[in-house]
Amino acid sequence: MIELEHVERDFWVGDETVHALADVSLQIPPGDYLSVMGPSGSGKSTLLNVLGLLDRPTRGSYRLEGIETTTLSEEQRAALRRQRIGFVFQAFHLIPRLTAAENIALPMVLAGIPPGKREQRVAEVLQSLNLSDRAGHRPDQLSGGQRQRVAIGRAIVMQPALLLADEPTGNLDQHSGQEVIALLEQLNADGITLVIVTHDARIGQRAHHRVHMLDGHIHSDEQDHAPA
Amino acid sequence: MRLPDLLQYAERSLRGAPARSLLMLLAMSIGVASVILLTALGEGARRYVIGEFERLGTDLLIMLPGRNETTGGPPPLFGETPRDLTIDDALALLRHPSIERIAPVSIGNSPVSFGSREREVTIIGSTSDFFPIRHIAVAIGRALPQMPAERQLNLAVLGWRLKKELFGNQRALGTWVRIADRRFRVIGVLDPAGESLGLDLGDMAVIPVASAQALFDNPSLFRVLIQARSKEEIETARKAALETIRWRHDGEDDVTLITQDAMLSTFDRILRALTLAVAGIAGISLAVAGILIMNVMLVAVSQRISEIGLLKALGGSESQVMRLFLTEAVMLAGSGALLGLLLALVGMQLLNRLFTDFALIPPLWAAPAAVGVALATGLVFGVMPARRAARLDPVQALARH
Numbered sequence A: 001m002i003e004l005e006h007v008e009r010d011f012w013v014g015d016e017t018v019h020a021l022a023d024v025s026l027q028i029p030p031g032d033y034l035s036v037m038g039p040s041g042s043g044k045s046t047l048l049n050v051l052g053l054l055d056r057p058t059r060g061s062y063r064l065e066g067i068e069t070t071t072l073s074e075e076q077r078a079a080l081r082r083q084r085i086g087f088v089f090q091a092f093h094l095i096p097r098l099t100a101a102e103n104i105a106l107p108m109v110l111a112g113i114p115p116g117k118r119e120q121r122v123a124e125v126l127q128s129l130n131l132s133d134r135a136g137h138r139p140d141q142l143s144g145g146q147r148q149r150v151a152i153g154r155a156i157v158m159q160p161a162l163l164l165a166d167e168p169t170g171n172l173d174q175h176s177g178q179e180v181i182a183l184l185e186q187l188n189a190d191g192i193t194l195v196i197v198t199h200d201a202r203i204g205q206r207a208h209h210r211v212h213m214l215d216g217h218i219h220s221d222e223q224d225h226a227p228a
Numbered sequence B: 001m002r003l004p005d006l007l008q009y010a011e012r013s014l015r016g017a018p019a020r021s022l023l024m025l026l027a028m029s030i031g032v033a034s035v036i037l038l039t040a041l042g043e044g045a046r047r048y049v050i051g052e053f054e055r056l057g058t059d060l061l062i063m064l065p066g067r068n069e070t071t072g073g074p075p076p077l078f079g080e081t082p083r084d085l086t087i088d089d090a091l092a093l094l095r096h097p098s099i100e101r102i103a104p105v106s107i108g109n110s111p112v113s114f115g116s117r118e119r120e121v122t123i124i125g126s127t128s129d130f131f132p133i134r135h136i137a138v139a140i141g142r143a144l145p146q147m148p149a150e151r152q153l154n155l156a157v158l159g160w161r162l163k164k165e166l167f168g169n170q171r172a173l174g175t176w177v178r179i180a181d182r183r184f185r186v187i188g189v190l191d192p193a194g195e196s197l198g199l200d201l202g203d204m205a206v207i208p209v210a211s212a213q214a215l216f217d218n219p220s221l222f223r224v225l226i227q228a229r230s231k232e233e234i235e236t237a238r239k240a241a242l243e244t245i246r247w248r249h250d251g252e253d254d255v256t257l258i259t260q261d262a263m264l265s266t267f268d269r270i271l272r273a274l275t276l277a278v279a280g281i282a283g284i285s286l287a288v289a290g291i292l293i294m295n296v297m298l299v300a301v302s303q304r305i306s307e308i309g310l311l312k313a314l315g316g317s318e319s320q321v322m323r324l325f326l327t328e329a330v331m332l333a334g335s336g337a338l339l340g341l342l343l344a345l346v347g348m349q350l351l352n353r354l355f356t357d358f359a360l361i362p363p364l365w366a367a368p369a370a371v372g373v374a375l376a377t378g379l380v381f382g383v384m385p386a387r388r389a390a391r392l393d394p395v396q397a398l399a400r401h
Helices: A044-051 A074-084 A100-110 A115-128 A144-156 A174-189 A201-205 B003-016 B018-056 B087-093 B160-167 B209-216 B234-248 B260-303 B305-313 B318-354 B366-390 B394-399
Strands: A002-013 A016-028 A033-037 A059-064 A085-088 A162-166 A193-197 A209-214 A217-223 B060-065 B099-114 B117-126 B138-141 B155-158 B176-179 B182-190 B204-208 B223-228 B255-259
Touching: A002 A044, A016 A044, A016 A217, A033 A044, A033 A201, A044 A162, A044 A193, A074 A085, A074 B305, A074 B318, A085 A144, A100 A115, A100 A144, A115 A144, A144 A174, A162 A174, A174 A193, B003 B018, B003 B318, B018 B260, B018 B318, B018 B366, B060 B234, B060 B260, B087 B099, B087 B209, B087 B223, B087 B234, B099 B160, B099 B209, B099 B234, B117 B160, B117 B209, B155 B160, B155 B176, B160 B182, B182 B204, B182 B209, B204 B209, B223 B234, B234 B255, B255 B260, B260 B305, B260 B318, B260 B366, B305 B318, B305 B394, B318 B366
Parallel strands: A033 A193, A033 A209, A085 A162, A162 A193, B117 B204, B155 B182
Antiparallel strands: A002 A016, A002 A059, A209 A217, B060 B223, B060 B255, B099 B117, B099 B176, B099 B223, B138 B182, B155 B204, B176 B182
C-alpha cells in the first residue's frame, strides 16, 4: 500500500538545515494498523504530513498504491488526498459555522458530488457514528468526543484507503479518548489502513505495527504478526 | 466543486463575519449609488437645459450684428466696422415666405421710477411679435400692440418684480412711469410663470423698439429674432436672411446667424462631458471601495488560515481555494452593487419629490457601468488575497490553533 524509500525532509531555519526526516524507509501494507511514537521534534508529524501528501519529501521515493507521488503536480496530489486519504487532527478543525452534517459533507462538496448523493452518504456516516441526532448541531453545541467523531466522519466520508490521525485523543478526556480509539480501530477492522501519531505509549502499544522515531530516524519498527 | 456549492460556501463564510461583510457592502453600495445619482444629476441638468431650449422653439434663428467667425486670409487694410443692423433690415426679412415673423430687439439698462421709488432694470425694445416668439405671457393688461415698428409710442410692459417694487399692491395699469427722462404708460405686467431661458422676467420692462432706440440713442439693433415658418424651412430661412442682409449691406456678410440647433448641440456636448466627469469622480469612490474589499479580504484570509489548511487537507486544490475567496470578493461586490442600485433608486425618488421641475434620470449606461465596475474591482482586488490563501502551506496553516 505505502512504500517509503530513503525519504528525507529538510527544513531551513536561518542558515541551519534541520533534518526532520533522515533516511526513512517504511512499508505499510493494506489494512495495517500503524502507530508512530516518539518525543516531540522527532519527526513523527512531518512523517504524517508526507504520508498525507501535504508535504513533499526533499529526497527519496514515496509510492502510494503503486503511484510515485513525489513527481505529481499540486493538483494531482490534491485529487489523491481527496479520494484516498482521510485526516483526523488533534484540534478537530471543524468549521464553526457549519453543522455536523455539513462538516462531514465538506470533502464531497470539494469533490463536486451532487447534493442528493451527498446527503445519502452523510446520513450513512452519521448513522454509523451514532450521531444522527446531532446532524444539525454546530461544533460549539457538541462535546469534545462528539466533535472528534464528526471529524472522523468527515475523514471517512469519501471512503479513503488510508486514515491518518495526528494525536486524535490529545484534546480529549480519558473516556472520550477511549471511544475515539475504539471507533478508529473498528474502521481499521473494516479494512481501512490506519496510521496514528501519538506520544501516548498506552495508545501506541495497541497497534499491531509500531514505529518509534528519534531525531528524524526510525529508531525501531516492530510488528506483532505478518500482515494479511 | 459545483457552482451552487461554491456560492453557498462563500455566502455562509460572508455571513460568518457579519460586521465585516456589512461594512464592505456599505462601502460598495455608496460607491455605486453615488455614480448613479451624480450621473442622474448631470443628465437631469442636460435634459432640463435642452428642454428649455426646445420650449423656445427649434424653428428660431437669432441674428447678431457683426461677424464673429474668422474666414482666414490677410487682415483687412481698412478698418471694417460692421454696418448697423437697423429696423428696416429686420423688416426686410419679412418679405421671405419661409420667415413667419421677426422681432427686432434693442437692449439697454435704465432706471425706472414711479413717484419716489426707482429701480435700475433691463429695458428691452421690441415689437408685439417678441412675446409669442419668446413664449412670454402677460399676467395683467396686454402686451405691446400691433403697430409699425418705426413708430415711437410711450407704452411699457413691466416685469412682475419691477411692478411689485414700484407699485406694491397698487394698480399699475394706466399709470405713467418714468424711464430715464421719458414718461411711459404702463399697459401690462409680465407673467412670472412664463420664465424664459436667459431672460429674467422680473427685473425688466418691454417698450416699443423705436422708443428704445431713441432712449438709448443707438440706431443699431442688439438682435433680430427670426422665426421660420417650420422647422424644415429653417435652412431656407437662414439663407434668405443672410442674402437679404448682404444685399442691403452692399454685398457684405456682416451679420451672424445662430440657429437654436447649434446652441442646443453645444450645450448638449458641454453637459454630456460634465456628466462624464462627474461619473469619473464618483468612480473614484468605487475604487476606494475596491481597496477596502482587498484589505478586508486579506484580514479574512489571515483569520481563516486553519480553515484554508483544512480545505487543502480535505483535497481542495490551490485553484479551488483561490476560486472560493474570489467568489466571496465578487459576491460582496455584487451584493454591494445591488444595494447601491436600490439606494440610488430611493435617493432619486426622494430628490424628484423635493425638486419637482427638475427630473433626475440616470443615463442608460450609468447603472450597468457602475455595477460592472463594482464587480470588476471586486475581482481585481480579490485576486491578491485569494492568491495568498491559495498558496498557504497547509502544514503550517493547520499547525495554528
